Amino acid sequence: MTTVALKPATMAQALTRALRDAMAADASVHVMGEDVGTLGGVFRVTDGLAKEFGDDRCTDTPLAEAGILGTAVGMAMYGLRPVVEMQFDAFAYPAFEQLVSHVARMRNRTRGAMPLPITVRVPYGGGIGGVEHHSDSSEAYYMATPGLHVVTPATVADAYGLLRAAIASDDPVVFLEPKRLYWSKDTWNPEEPEAVEPIGRAVVRRPGRSATLITYGPSLPVCLEAAEAARAEGWDLEVVDLRSLVPFDDATVTASVRRTGRAVVVHESNGFGGPGGEIAARVTERCFHYLEAPVLRVAGFDIPYPPPMLERHHLPGVDRILDAVGRLQWEAGS
Amino acid sequence: MTVMEQRGAYRPTPPPAWQPRTDPAPLLPDARPYRVLGTEAAAKADPELLRRLYAELVRGRRYNTQATALTKQGRLAVYPSSTGQEACQVAAALVLQERDWLFPSYRDTLAAVARGVDPVQALTLLRGDWHTGYDPYEHRVAPLCTPLATQLPHAVGLAHAARLKGDDVVALALVGDGGTSEGDFHEALNFAAVWQAPVVFLVQNNGFAISVPLAKQTAAPSLAHKAVGYGMPGRLVDGNDAAAVHEVLADAVAHAREGGGPTLVEAVTYRLDAHTNADDATRYRADAEVEAWRDHDPIVLLERELTDRGLLDQDGMRAAREDAEAMAADLRTRMNQDPALDPRELFANVYAEPTSQLMEQEAQLRAELDAEAAGPEGAGR
Ligand SMILES: Cc1ncc(C[n+]2csc(CCOP(=O)(O)OP(=O)(O)O)c2C)c(N)n1
Numbered sequence: 177m178t179t180v181a182l183k184p185a186t187m188a189q190a191l192t193r194a195l196r197d198a199m200a201a202d203a204s205v206h207v208m209g210e211d212v213g214t215l216g217g218v219f220r221v222t223d224g225l226a227k228e229f230g231d232d233r234c235t236d237t238p239l240a241e242a243g244i245l246g247t248a249v250g251m252a253m254y255g256l257r258p259v260v261e262m263q264f265d266a267f268a269y270p271a272f273e274q275l276v277s278h279v280a281r282m283r284n285r286t287r288g289a290m291p292l293p294i295t296v297r298v299p300y301g302g303g304i305g306g307v308e309h310h311s312d313s314s315e316a317y318y319m320a321t322p323g324l325h326v327v328t329p330a331t332v333a334d335a336y337g338l339l340r341a342a343i344a345s346d347d348p349v350v351f352l353e354p355k356r357l358y359w360s361k362d363t364w365n366p367e368e369p370e371a372v373e374p375i376g377r378a379v380v381r382r383p384g385r386s387a388t389l390i391t392y393g394p395s396l397p398v399c400l401e402a403a404e405a406a407r408a409e410g411w412d413l414e415v416v417d418l419r420s421l422v423p424f425d426d427a428t429v430t431a432s433v434r435r436t437g438r439a440v441v442v443h444e445s446n447g448f449g450g451p452g453g454e455i456a457a458r459v460t461e462r463c464f465h466y467l468e469a470p471v472l473r474v475a476g477f478d479i480p481y482p483p484p485m486l487e488r489h490h491l492p493g494v495d496r497i498l499d500a501v502g503r504l505q506w507e508a509g510s
Numbered sequence: 511m512t513v514m515e516q517r518g519a520y521r522p523t524p525p526p527a528w529q530p531r532t533d534p535a536p537l538l539p540d541a542r543p544y545r546v547l548g549t550e551a552a553a554k555a556d557p558e559l560l561r562r563l564y565a566e567l568v569r570g571r572r573y574n575t576q577a578t579a580l581t582k583q584g585r586l587a588v589y590p591s592s593t594g595q596e597a598c599q600v601a602a603a604l605v606l607q608e609r610d611w612l613f614p615s616y617r618d619t620l621a622a623v624a625r626g627v628d629p630v631q632a633l634t635l636l637r638g639d640w641h642t643g644y645d646p647y648e649h650r651v652a653p654l655c656t657p658l659a660t661q662l663p664h665a666v667g668l669a670h671a672a673r674l675k676g677d678d679v680v681a682l683a684l685v686g687d688g689g690t691s692e693g694d695f696h697e698a699l700n701f702a703a704v705w706q707a708p709v710v711f712l713v714q715n716n717g718f719a720i721s722v723p724l725a726k727q728t729a730a731p732s733l734a735h736k737a738v739g740y741g742m743p744g745r746l747v748d749g750n751d752a753a754a755v756h757e758v759l760a761d762a763v764a765h766a767r768e769g770g771g772p773t774l775v776e777a778v779t780y781r782l783d784a785h786t787n788a789d790d791a792t793r794y795r796a797d798a799e800v801e802a803w804r805d806h807d808p809i810v811l812l813e814r815e816l817t818d819r820g821l822l823d824q825d826g827m828r829a830a831r832e833d834a835e836a837m838a839a840d841l842r843t844r845m846n847q848d849p850a851l852d853p854r855e856l857f858a859n860v861y862a863e864p865t866s867q868l869m870e871q872e873a874q875l876r877a878e879l880d881a882e883a884a885g886p887e888g889a890g891r
Contacts, residue, residue, distance in 0.1 A: 243697030250667025277657045285641035288859040346862045423865035
């Protein structure tokens, strides 16, 4: 471990630092998007980059998501490493065609001749009281597209490390930023930020013996809180933070569930057709004989993201997680 | 204060000064499609260039008929012929320097071939053995693009990146008349103009998007007029006049290279064949219309100009035909060989490093292939 004093920092600050360090380290890294220049992004994640690197490297683009990602494709073809900001989750949808029809498959269709090292940053998820189209969890769409990596940090250190890894990756990465955690603070070493593991490794955030909570991004703090609360009821919960949805770290997840024999997948995007279904199926396929109960899911309702005054009813909270954990004392016929 | 008093005190202030940002007049396209062949302008055209264009047109036509024949033999899944549009294809390829980039649409196989892509490799997408058969960096030809207009922002991004790096590279992007209705067309033109990117957009207006005629595609006076709204010049050219298309594109390319920004060129042409071999064009157009355009065949136009001016004789024509025939024979021979496919390539280039999920799936496929190779007995169950 490092000897430098750890200081509190927010996830947004760590992301800014990651962008800055990546731009300083590699002149081919270009940041682009709506309002990323003078304003520094609506979440200020790109704050100061235009000033430090010039507006050729941190560019306010016209307001057109397909155009932003489509031009980024051409820039990547010519050897640049574009880091694209989509202003909000639901405003990335106009860029979908570029993402699925070109970004995700250019390497494959050209037999490896034309890789596209593009990072698409998408602030996602709810819990910030946003109006419609400002709170979607769109990860299942991205996960369903082969050729993309899908990554989402839940801690300040991971925000830095995973973003550096995403920008360094020769493959396109959809980098989902849980906007609810932008202002969450962590002690972190801003003097010598460390790169975390390469993309694709899950991490056990809290070891436990009686069941595994499998989660990521905005739901991680909720799961950790639930795990604390569950102690009172005699449950010792393990919490796995996936960090990367694609590639999926089967090894870490499987090892954990085999140890505990029970699992709950927790995320705030809707359950039907959501990431939890895929994760539960994978876990069941690999751990069937170790399981004491079906793999359960705690997810958002299958509704369009609700208006802000109702979102607390939609988002999976500690109680819903504890409820599911209770149901893990499963008996045939129950 | 009474209303009257208020009125008395009221001083109307003028709105802050407004003027159009630039004068739209120089951006407007020519009233009629620009022509060279059969006009005074032809005398200024470089005879060497005209002869090259001619040879490529003849090759291109032969390529189109050969590829169409290959669909009938089941060697190609589908072929969107560019017969009638060869002048646009050839001019687009010949106008570029080696360092420049071509961004073709799905109908532009010929442009790719004229730029140097191997005729067989240019067809892999349509044959079905792989999506892109060539290395895009070898001749600077982006992959043939099936989703309409999505390659246009790529061209803008590439040209912009080249300029940022200090390279005087120009990108030329091709799109059909139908493709101009797509959002990506708009976004690409807008980005290009705002960034002053060195890009040339060439719309091949061949009259139809599958069955839909231009009148149902747009209400604009011409597609070239669309340029004005983005702040770039629009040019209208006779798309069957290879010399005119080349000259207009050459101007636009030079303008872009000198930092003048993008140009939108509309080439008015006609698709003589059906949309693809699978399409029945008699459902949506009259023979008389097709015949009228046959009289304006790009090869005939150029041939007439060249022979009239003594730049081409019977021997020259025969040589061009023989060269095209040799290309077609080679294409036929090579296309009649079954492509060598390795199914394991399915997993090779999805990511830089295959994920553990893909490695498992590759192992599964390998086991299936081994069982297949062993035959029913060897499979053991
Ligand atoms: C985004 C998209 N929508 C629909 C299609 C199906 N499609 C293929 S070609 C075509 C017509 C294209 O017309 P145009 O742009 O005029 O080009 P042309 O065929 O005349 O060369 C259509 C609708 C497609 N390829 N991409």
